[in-house]
Amino acid sequence: MTGTEGRVDGDGSGLPGPAAVLPGLSEEQVRALRRVGRAWGRVSVAPEVWRRALPVEPDVGAFPVSAEAGRAWFGRLVPLPPLRVRAAGPRAAAGVQAEAVSRVRRVLVGAPLASSAFVTERMRKLVALPVLSADALSSVAYGPEAMLTVLVLAGAAGLAYSFPVSAVIVFLMVAVGVSYRQTIRAYPHGGGSYIVAGDNLGPVAGLVAAAGLMTDYVLTVAVSIASGIAAITSALPGLTPWTVPLGVLVIVVLLAGNLRGIRQAGALFAAPTYAFIVAMFALVAAGLVDAARSGFQPVPPPSLPVTETVGLLLIARAFSSGATAMTGIEAISNAVPAFRPVEWRNARTTLSWMVGLLIAMFAGIVVLIHLTGVVPRSQETVLSQLAHLSFGQGWMYVYVQAATAAVLLLAANTAYNDFPRVLSLLARDDYAPKTFLRLGDRLAYSGGILLLSLAAVLVYVAFEGQTNSLIPLYAVGVFLAFTLSQTGMVVHWWRRRDPHWRKSLLFNATGALLSALVLLTAGISKFTSGAWVALIAIALFLLVTTRIKRHYATAREALRLRPHAVELPAPTSTGPLAPATRAAAADADRETEEIPEEIHHLSVIAVATLDLAAMRTLAYAASLGQPALAVHISTTEDEERRFRAYWGLWGDHLPLQTVLSPYRAVVAPLVHYIETLHRLNPGLTLTVFLPEIVTRHRWHRLLHSRTASRLRHALRNLPKIVITTVPFHLPR
Known part of the structure; x- marks a missing residue:
């Protein structure tokens, strides 16, 4: 039988917790x-x-001492054999049953790994880029299309605003990217929005940032998988009726993989991410070559029904939808310790590469859309249409769609790395059940992984796997976390006043202001389209976490050791019975x-x-x-x-x-x-x-x-x- 049980510090549950040490006594x-x-x-x-x-x-x-442990596979994992028993004896029925359960668990999840099996190998920049940027870079597959889906409601007049709106989004990418470079310098051990906002703005702000992050991670899984399935059904239209079952199946596969600890072999992300980057640049290059033959004369879009007029609200909705292409920018600032020394410097360099690639691919796709006159269609994604125009039905079209689907489906795994980690931080601070502090058999936060999978399945099924229906929920959580994190950094620089603090404060203030603008825009313009769901989820999150905190505070005070409250055994002079x-x-x-x-x-x-x-x-x-x-x-x-x-x-x-x-x-x-x-x-x-x-x-x-x-x-x-x-x- 295997399993873990989290210790509530001072909860009197009778058992200690995960690899965290025993809490100290005052x-x-x-x-x-x-x-x-x-x-x-x-x-x-x-x-x-x-x-x-x-x-x-x-x-x-x-258990065997560490010197007797097995050799590490590829220098990464160190398995340990089970407990050595001093004396053997006949196995009881419970032992046979436990052994059977253990075998089933090992087939499904894998053999337990010792705490010494933590990955000790740091990532170099060429590996860290695809591992930590898959979410951000893959968002160009749905970000430009989400923007056009709103603008197209106003017909050709609305599409004329695609360039100005895209230019503002690109500027926002630069500002937020530079802001997170400052965050990495200030928090070289990793500074997610929850930590930064909590340290500088107070616990309530930290909780609000965590609420935004948690909704963001759930929607990252749902949106990435919905976009990946859309790429598949664009190439294979016969699978369209199976959109929901296929998406749920992918979530189940991600669940099983993460419970087994497959996410620790992060280098597996390098191939699909780099394949996607090559596919996007090949698509942009082929499209520009085709456009050059006609003197870069834009192809007029098809005749479109006009259901809305061009106005500030329409443009604001398009801007907030397109800004979802920035999701995942925070991932590198969270994972600074995973880099090789000098960690913060390599992380900043990797972040710069990521932002540069993101801007280049986003801008290239928007330019191609303008030159080809492609508009969103319900049965085929914009990227699929562009690939058809440049490559026809040949192998390059298949490559582009396969690379897009692969990186989108794997980009969902970014949330599986970050969601359980944030949840464990909340549990550490008594805002979530202590069970989420528990490391499972495979050194993964199993409880957080299960909760994320369940929430993602519910959201995906509720919105029938449609990317356009999920996007309105997305921007609120993303930019709420961005805004609070960058505002926290403004307070950080104001308090510390290190060398060049004014320049750093200016960068973070710009990022905070622009993120707040997107948050306000998304909250107002998309409120009736689904943003209200995200706002209600955040409010419920705050209510539940504060109630949990209050309960743990009450329990800790009640359990606190006080001499006059301790019960003593009955006085005896004879001692235990012989x-x-x-x-x-x-x-x-x-x-x-x-x-x-x-x-x-x-x-x-x-x-x-x-x-x-x-x-x-x-x-x-x-x-x-x-x-x-x-x-x-x-x-x-x-x-x-x-x-x-x-x-x-x-x-x-x-x-x-x-x-x-x-x-x-x-x-x-x-x-x-x-x-x-x-x-x-x-x-x-x-x-x-x-x-x-x-x-x-x-x-x-x-x-x-x-x-x-x-x-x-x-x-x-x-x-x-x-x-x-x-x-x-x-x-x-």
Whole structure:
């Protein structure tokens, strides 16, 4: 059985979390821990008595040390073998069942990777460009078309504004690109909109920026896949009725791939992205050569029905639609640490390349559209029409469509990298359930990946996979994040006043002003076309995240260690009951006990952190007067050392066994440990004690772990194992 369980810092759920270290204790908490330990010492027997009473050897095995790990494939991934068991024994039914489940998971997701398997290889610029720019560069496949789709409503008069609107969009690309160059310099360790806005404008602004980012990432998946499927159906019209099923299938494939950690092999993005760049420049070059033969005389567009008149609102809508070609510009500023040294300098260079390529391809496509008189059609994309005019039905047309479809479908994966990361940052700051902090078996934020896939499927199906229907929702989230990030940078430079701060402030102020203009334009002009959906989603996001933050603050205060609130075991001078000998216990391998004297106990207490809930559980188990053993699953060596140090500050009153889990899993190693204790000592009745948070509202349960139910399910086939939860009721 494999799995992970996130630790809520101080939530009393009984288990630690992902690869994050144990939260540190303040001076006040350390003093409280010592006072509680002294109080325990006055009512409990000496720690040596508890240790002598243990009927088992607590150390049952360990994971291999790093020196015994397998060699890394291509210098990137380091797999580790499973836990070594000190003594073998007959496998129980639960072990066979767990092994079967593990095999299925390995087929679907892959074998678990140790924390040491994080990618250590940095990206050079030629690899980082396609990996981090796929979303931005691929947007030229739908950005110009989205702009024309609005202008064409006014007929030829509307199309006449395509050049001026495009020129403003190009200027906006330059301004925002230069602004993010300043962000990279100021935040060399990665500065997404959530971090920048939160640091400089306050937590509310950071939350609003995160809301914009989250909606942006969901729509990135939906829009990219819708555009990619449109490229396929343009070349193969017979697949048009299957637009929605094909898009959902692609999302499922992306889900499976990211759960397996395929996204770590980022170099796979190089081929389709570079193929798309070559295809776009080949298309522009061929189109310009054809136009040169006719003296660059534009072909008049076909006769178009006029449904709207040219006005400020129409032009504003076209501008905000075309500006969606800028999506993904932020990706490089988020991933600065992924570059080779000097990281920030290489990131700025890569960003400049990306913006230059984006402007060249965007401008080239707009010029070709003007020269050829192509207008948007429902059954064929603008890029497909341009490729037909330049290459006919030959192999170059197939190449252009295949490269476009491939880069659009893979561009959706940018969101799979960033959405779970932002969600984990929100969970770190208590704005999202702690489960999103959890790294899965393949070193991916599995919870965030699943949530993104579900949201993208719902949006894609609701809008029937139509790019033009999704675009109005897109600009609001994108430019809300842009605006807050750049405004935050203005405040940053004003506060820091580093050398050349005025120039940097001017760049970021320009980017903030233009982004705010697009945001305002999109919010007003596209409100009735679908922008209201994005605005409502952002408002709901703020409501939910603030409620979650309030609940975690209440839980943390209630669980905070306070000496006078800690329950102590009943005073005793005799210590634990004398256990049966290990030899006698080993013979009792069947559930034949009929009287109390025939039952030989061992209390196993799962402890994550020393808060009030954990102290109540320790006190309850100790008060029963049976041999007791505390178990802590550590996900890092540092966490293991620090927990033992805190245990010593408390007074080391009960025996403690720590298990280091390099796979970040917590429930599975705890199950394995208990199962191994049972196999080595079948005559003992093991009672596993877990702290349990009891909330007053049902939806609050989603914010805390369900360790007890998972343990019951995993261990129910083993005899003589009892799971007991000790409730801790939150005040509200």
